[in-house]
Amino acid sequence: MAVSDEQAVRELEGRRFRAIMEGDLAAFRNLAHPDLTYTHSSGALDTLESFLEKCESAYFVYHRIDHVTGSATVVGDTAVVVGDMRVDMTAGGTRRELSNRSLGVWVRMEGKWRILAHQATAKR
Template structure:
């Protein structure tokens, strides 16, 4: 029994680093969650705070928005997210840049028209003055399964 316990403990110690996140990865994950909540709430101040001044926000349709257009579309309700769920998220930090990928599933209410969407998303965050700012976003259509 003692040998089995020791073997299990060793296995857990060997696997633990695979699930560990660095401080930067945790901070980026928090920035993604901050963004998700701000988008659902349509919170102009939080969206403005999160977005880098040089934001390039790409939609799956090919439309590209700058910071002002992105914030206005969400805050005005023109692009209205009722819910946003993020799955299969990965975060890779390289210096002061972070690459985030996930699947976004959302209920929308754009122009009073209810809908649903599921997209692949790639986000680029950049650490600016100690805070992770959204520098770029690109959505893409997922293959039909």
Template sequence: MTTFDPARLESELRTAENQRLSAMLAGDLATLESLLEPELQYTHSTGRVDDRDSLLEPLGSGATKYLALKHDFNSVTQQGSVAVVEGTMKMHLISGGVEKYLETVNRTVWANTDGQWKLRLFIGAKAE
């Protein structure tokens, strides 16, 4: 029986999230695709919902370019092979030719599939 180690879990999820953010900044679609579940549901702070393909498309086409990303974790919980992270994110990006600075509160759900954490769900809301 494996003993639950919250520090290890948070470290693993921070590593996966840092890889995801680095790939978003670099426009590295192959790495991003490997970190996102095929069934991904990504709810933006505007309410728009993307699946994995529709999330990756504007990065691949250049319609969206991330300039800076920072994701702070507030809490991490785990149930079996699923972990939930609550946190805040700051973003600087250009989308549709418009430069934006956004701050969101968010909840992410990560699934551990074959020993790799993959993002399954992202829900963002504008920070107050």
């Protein structure tokens, strides 16, 4: 049985969070669109390269990421994934516990889904 686009994107969403958590930056890069926009709950913005540099330099250290995908909507070659995430991380030397809503935008590029945008919004 073929995997639906929605199922594929849900699986990829899980893979990207596992890659970040495990420090597998090559796997994350393989899932990312070259023009990735990564917006943090603080409002800080990263490109693919600046995000990877911060992970490589241990500016960002992820201790735990619990991510639950709520919805995944596919329209043509674009998918929007909404979820909830709890993150235990160190950013710039400060340990943080975050509770965020997340939005991921995936695009199909040359037959392969790539994460184009990530937006984290703090839950109040």
